[in-house]
Amino acid sequence: MGYVKLVFFMIFPFLCQLSLSFCSSLSPLCPKDQALALLQFKHMFTISPYASAHCEFSHPKTLSWNKSINCCSWDGVYCDETTGHVIELNLNCSKLQGKFQANSSLFQLSNLKRLDLSYNDFSGSLISPKFGEFSSLIHLDLSGSDFTGLIPVEISHLSKLQVLSIQSYPDGLRFKPHNFELLLKNLTQLRELYFYGVNISSTIPLNFSSYLTALQLPLTQLYGVLPKRVFHLSNLESLALLDIPQLTVRFPTTKWNSSASLQMLRLYKVNATGRIRESFGHLTSLRNLSIVSCNLSGSIPKPLWNLTNIEELNLDCNHLEGPISDLFRFGKLSRLSLGNNNLDGQLEFLSFNRSLTQLQFLYFSFNSLTGPIPSNVSGMQNLQSLSLSSNHLNGTIPSWIFSLPSLTGLELSDNHFSGNIQEFKSKTLDTVSLKQNQLQGPIPKSLLNQRDLYSLLLSHNNLSGQIASTICNLNILQVLDLGSNNLEGTIPLCLGEMSGLWVLDLSNNSLSGTINTTFSIGNKLGVIKFDGNKLEGKVPQSLINCPFLEVLDLGNNELSDTFPKWLGALPELQILNLRSNKFFGPIKVSRTDNLFAQIRVIDLSSNGFSGHLPVSLFKKFESMKITSENSGTREYVGDTGLYYYTISLIVTTKGLDLELPRVLTTEIIINLSRNKLEGHIPSIIGDLIGLRTLNLSHNRLEGDIPASLHQLSVLESLDLSSNKISGEIPQQLVSLTSLEVLNLSHNHLVGCIPKGKQFDTFENTSYQGNDELRGLPLSKDCGSDDGVPQGLGQGEEGDSSMVSWQAVLMGYGCGLVIGLSIIYIMLSTQYPVWFSRMDVELEHKILTRIKRHKKRY
Known part of the structure; x- marks a missing residue:
């Protein structure tokens, strides 16, 4: 017996642990009233494949909800392990579509701590004030589900809330005046605040949670000045203020309190001017720095190069100037974008830089860079997108670019590159833009075998040869721009069968023959430019199969139709x-x-x-x-x-x-x-x-x-x-x-040229070649402004006018008497009929001239 007791005491802890493990593996029993509330909520919506279109992955979670199964086991439902109460509901990207009722059964789940309804389709639904009754809620996400109207003030009652995310299409949701300030004042535990497209239309108050780690407020119509306190939040990790032009941002001149924690700073189209402060150099934890369209000026300060943890640097669309250097310090950099600035100098740093091994995206377009691209570049084998368009670069395009194995985008347009386009090693190209250079030779065959290519722009070069029919293998091509080259031969028949093509530009080449291309039903062509070639024959009637066609340019050819x-x-x-x-x-x-x-x-x-x-x-x-x-x-x-x-x-x-x-x-x-x-x-x-x-x-x-x-x-x-x-x-x-321009020259116009406004600005060339036309700017006078012939004194106006009329009437009167006398003689002596007809015409002309003379004077 003692032996049994000993064994029992030895295995007792193991049995307890096994029992607890078994018990914990069982889901707690969901209360029936909460299961019923969830089922009622489910039946208020349909499942639509388009309701979660913005989600990379979506899944109709409510399809698994069945009353015969414990609701704590349902997809997206999480219960308290002790009480069984539903404390979390995650219906993110669940394809729900329908009206979210103000008294929804969902509000019966009073123990909810986390609620995520993001990225469904509740179009036209208001955010119910009952959301404010979830007193235990710490996480609320209503983003991207098309709620509309006012954000109820009751949301500010959620005093335990730590995460609040509301995303809307612009102006779809809005605050009443002062409600945003009230919300930030009451939510003292708030860690993360995400408002996107919400019309806040107020300033950012000075009093808000000191626990904030994320503050992202794009498209919110804020105004005023961003409080300095934001930059000194000790736990702040991400700050995103996008498309808020009325919001003024002034960077600290000294070290920020958030320097150690800040990992993402994104400012886009806010009112931030001046230079990049040297205080940025203290943001040693920063991984993403994006300041775009903020009118920053000056050179890039050297302390910025100390941000060795930076992974994405975007300073596009500013007024930065000076050369680019010291980029070799960024060993973790994957995206570098400095386009649309005034940067100059050469790209020499690429030739000795072996630290940019992680770089995938390089964008320096729309600057003033000069010289050739260095040819001795190595260590950039991960580069996927290279954009150097609209600079002053010259020379040949170095072979290392064509050898990049993972290249997807190459944009070198609007430069002075010469030489041939080499064959590409990459088979993953999606866009190639080399237009407006001096490139020559044929179109590389490797370009015509890119299954992912949707944009090919090679116009305004000196390319020669024919357009191979294999170009039609580019199944998803949307833009084909080969205009202004020296291409010859005929237009490939198959081009009209490319179902995804929107732009087809073959203008200003030496293409000949007829347009035999058959444009198939279902094509998406919006632009067809064949102008400036040697094309003959008729306009193909299959163009009637292009219902989206906006531009058809067949000018400057030899078409006969x-x-x-x-x-x-x-x-x-x-x-x-x-x-x-x-x-x-x-x-x-x-x-x-x-x-x-x-x-x-x-x-x-x-x-x-x-x-x-x-x-x-x-x-x-x-x-x-x-x-x-x-x-x-x-x-x-x-x-x-x-x-x-x-x-x-x-x-x-x-x-x-x-x-x-x-x-x-x-x-x-x-x-x-x-x-x-x-x-x-x-x-x-x-x-x-x-x-x-x-x-x-x-x-x-x-x-x-x-x-x-x-x-x-x-x-x-x-x-x-x-x-x-x-x-x-x-x-x-x-x-x-x-x-602005009037040309009436070389006609048979008569009378006076109108005066006033634009007519006082036109030159003699607008009217030349009209012998009966008079007035300024022609040399023939047409009288003064009041209609009096020029050269008459002011006192002679009445007499001269009367004399003129008397002379006119006497002349025409005599003519009329003579004419009528001739008619009488002709009728009495039976003159030929042809003479009679001629005389009637003469009388008509006389009367017409009298009327015209009266009108003129």
């Missing part, structure tokens, strides 16, 4: 350029509604179009019937911000052929010049009140200038020269105060 009126069915077409080809026949459209409704620029100049001006076409131009007022923002046609591609267009305006590097949506242009068009100028053009440029010159137009043109209030250039237009210049055109 009638007007492709069927293009009017393209719903998004805004620019149509067919200038300088061999188009012929009348310009006609069908009666179908909404044809060319979005057109803003139409250039059919220098062709062989004939017939009357297309009244039926002008009626369709709905976008030209709207005046685009200056809203302060500049919008461009076809501008998607895709990888530095912008649409250029040659237009004839203000008497010049200009290349617009970008086309404003307000640039409304009609150019039908240098054709064989005839007939009158239709008054309906006056309805196109958005017109900036109207050019109908060098045609066979006749009749009067319609007075309705005075409705074109934003017209800047009007060219009607070299036609057969007659009559007087309408006085109403004086109201065109935006008119």
Whole structure:
């Protein structure tokens, strides 16, 4: 018996431990009322695959909720191990969609300590004041779930809260006045505060939790001055203030109290000017330093190079100047971005730098760097993205760049590089921009075998050879810009079958043959530029399969076709350029509604179009019937911000052929010049009140200038020269105060040139070649301002006018008597009928001249 007792006492501790381990492995039993509350909450929402679209990983956690299973075992539900009460609910990225009710059953879980509802879809739902009843809550995350309206003041009752995260689309959520100050005052235990897109519209109060480790307030419309106390929070690890231009930030001049703890400092578009303080050199724990668009100036201070733990340094879009050096100190650096500054000097530091082994991203674009890229660079085998565009770099592109094994992005555009483009070792390229250099030779074959390439810009170089059909293997390519080179041969047929392509620019090369490309149904093409080549034949009718097409430029080729009126069915077409080809026949459209409704620029100049001006076409131009007022923002046609591609267009305006590097949506242009068009100028053009440029010159137009043109209030250039237009210049055109260039030369205009406003600024060249036109600036007098012929004294006005009228009436009267006498003799002596007809015409001319004379005087 003693032996048994001994054994029992020996194994008793083990049995207890085993028992406790077994018990702890069992989930505590969830109270039935809380399980029911959770199930009721579940049934208020549907599961939508789009509800958590912003999540990298999403999972419908509530699908596992079943009343037959203990709720403490449900996905996202955590219970107190002793009481079984639900104390944590994590429904982050759970694909929930529906209205979050103000009296939701969720508020019955009164013991909740942690609640995460982020990244679901509760569109249109208000944040209920009942959230303030979770008295034990220490963690609340309502980010990215599309709550709207006011943030209730009851949130400030959560006195135990340590983490508060609320993210909204801009102005989706807002505070009442003073409620933000009240919240920071009451939440004395707060460690982390994340507000994104919340309209706070107040200053940051001086009194807030001293325990803060994270303060991130992007897009919150704060104003005033950031309290100095923020920089001296001893536990502060991250500070992010983004897109708050009314918030002034003044950096400490001495060592910060948070120097030892601060790991991330991100300031973007806040009011921070002046130099980078040397006090930054004390932030020895800093890993991420980003100060962008803050108007910092001066050189980069040397103490900054002491931040040896820095992993990401971003000082883009400032006014920093001086050379770049000492970067070899940053052994842990993975991202370095100093673009859009005034930095100069050369990239010599790369040639002896073997410490940047972790560097993955290097961005120095839009500076004033000079010289070649060093060729003896090593130790940067992890580099994935290299951007040195818009500098003054020259020489050849060194081979080490083409040998980078993991290169995904290469941007060296707008420099002075020469030589050939070598074959790339990397097979992971997604964007290559080498445009605006002096590169030559063929397009490398390795570029045409990149399965991840979505942007290829090689324009404005001296590349030669043909465009290989293997370019169509780039399955996800979105931008193909090969314009302004010396490429020749035909356009590959398969280009129209690239389903993801948005920009196809082959302009200004030596491409020949017909456009046999078949544009397949379902393509996404928005820009097609084939201008400036030697293309022949007709416009391919498969272009009708391009429903997203905004820009079609086929100008300066040798195309021979009638007007492709069927293009009017393209719903998004805004620019149509067919200038300088061999188009012929009348310009006609069908009666179908909404044809060319979005057109803003139409250039059919220098062709062989004939017939009357297309009244039926002008009626369709709905976008030209709207005046685009200056809203302060500049919008461009076809501008998607895709990888530095912008649409250029040659237009004839203000008497010049200009290349617009970008086309404003307000640039409304009609150019039908240098054709064989005839007939009158239709008054309906006056309805196109958005017109900036109207050019109908060098045609066979006749009749009067319609007075309705005075409705074109934003017209800047009007060219009607070299036609057969007659009559007087309408006085109403004086109201065109935006008119900068007027050319009415070489017509048959008569009468006086209008005076006042813009008409007082036009030169003689605007009117030359109109023999019957009088007035300033021509040498032929048209009388003084009050209509009196020049040279008469003030006292002679009445008598002279009367004498003039008497002479005129006597002359015409005598002529009329003689004419009527001839008619009487002719009728009485039975003169031939042809003489009778001639005499009637003579009488009509006499009467017409009398009326015209009265009108003139």
